[in-house]
Amino acid sequence: MLEVDNIEKYYGSVQILYGVYLKAEEGEITGILGSNGCGKSTLLKIIFGSLKSKYKLIKVDGTVIRQKLYATGIVKYLPQHNFIPEFLSIRKALQLYDVSETDFHDFFVEENFNLSQKFGNLSGGQRRIAEVFLTLKTPSRIILLDEPFSHISPVQVEAIKQLMQVEKQHKMIVITDHLYREITEVSDVIYLIKNGSSKRIEKLTELEDYKYISVGSL
Amino acid sequence: MKYITYVFFYARELLVLSIFLTVMYVVCHLSGLSILPFVIVAKLILPMVFFITKKMNDHSTLYFLYNLGMRNRTILLLLYFFTTVDVFLLQFILS
Numbered sequence: 001m002l003e004v005d006n007i008e009k010y011y012g013s014v015q016i017l018y019g020v021y022l023k024a025e026e027g028e029i030t031g032i033l034g035s036n037g038c039g040k041s042t043l044l045k046i047i048f049g050s051l052k053s054k055y056k057l058i059k060v061d062g063t064v065i066r067q068k069l070y071a072t073g074i075v076k077y078l079p080q081h082n083f084i085p086e087f088l089s090i091r092k093a094l095q096l097y098d099v100s101e102t103d104f105h106d107f108f109v110e111e112n113f114n115l116s117q118k119f120g121n122l123s124g125g126q127r128r129i130a131e132v133f134l135t136l137k138t139p140s141r142i143i144l145l146d147e148p149f150s151h152i153s154p155v156q157v158e159a160i161k162q163l164m165q166v167e168k169q170h171k172m173i174v175i176t177d178h179l180y181r182e183i184t185e186v187s188d189v190i191y192l193i194k195n196g197s198s199k200r201i202e203k204l205t206e207l208e209d210y211k212y213i214s215v216g217s218l
Numbered sequence: 219m220k221y222i223t224y225v226f227f228y229a230r231e232l233l234v235l236s237i238f239l240t241v242m243y244v245v246c247h248l249s250g251l252s253i254l255p256f257v258i259v260a261k262l263i264l265p266m267v268f269f270i271t272k273k274m275n276d277h278s279t280l281y282f283l284y285n286l287g288m289r290n291r292t293i294l295l296l297l298y299f300f301t302t303v304d305v306f307l308l309q310f311i312l313s
Binding site for chain 1: 224227228277278279280281282284285286287289
């Protein structure tokens with residue numbers, strides 16, 4: 001179980017996050033929703049360890065993690081932008097992420113991927129979905145996904161959602177995206193970041209109550 | 219340490235600059251000019267400046283390195299190694 005508590009983040013004198021709490025368990029997908037600039041990506045970066053915060057408490061299976069979470073090797077993070085170097089071939093990336101070539105071919109049956117192709121030669125959408133796939137399939141226990149559905153086609157979004165359902169059985173997946181329908185559909189637990197604090201959403205109508213979506217959108 | 223290659227590619231612009239400094243050093247040395255202190259100071263400052271600038275502006279490859287479990291200090295140490303090792307080797311050869 002991944003538990004983060006009391007996360008406070010300032011950008012200069014402006015406080016973005018006020019004591020955020022979040023819990024992600026194995027077998028569940030934890031979705032984070034929130035309006036633009038509310039701190040969703042900031043929260044993921046703080047959990048990952050690439051961004052400093054004023055306060056934070058991160059526990060994995062009840063043990064407090066004092067070092068940066070990425071240094072423990074149990075987490076993989078998908079940032080909003082492309083992050084796998086252009087010079088790297090798909091085959092090498094699969095090796096580095098400990099993902100089998102068979103799994104890759106099985107997932108991308110429709111696509112004509114050549115494993116020796118470099119990431120820099122893939123189209124924007126191909127590159128994104130390959131990165132999402134690698135991040136999800138890697139054996140790390142904690143997966144943080146920032147906007148995994150952006151820049152990919154609806155068919156591939158469905159494929160990724162199915163893959164998440166399989167992978168969540170032995171992983172803790174935390175996901176955020178602006179496509180709230182995808183998040184509400186795929187997530188088992190939803191948190192809404194509102195006014196810098198996290199609120200656990202029990203019923204989707206609460207999203208209307210908190211004015212995250214307009215009334216009647218559901 | 220098996221991820222050295224990726225840091226190498228991450229810092230390719232820095233390495234080009236570093237090689238340029240080394241070539242300058244050799245040319246000056248052969249012409250009887252000693253710019254070693256300047257080269258060493260430049261090579262000590264550049265990796266830090268490069269890393270901070272990259273961290274602030276371009277996160278792409280940095281997140282790749284983080285995902286491999288590399289820490290900031292490991293990346294920085296490797297940058298220092300790449301940029302300074304040639305000068306020390308040259309100094310040894312030329313002396």
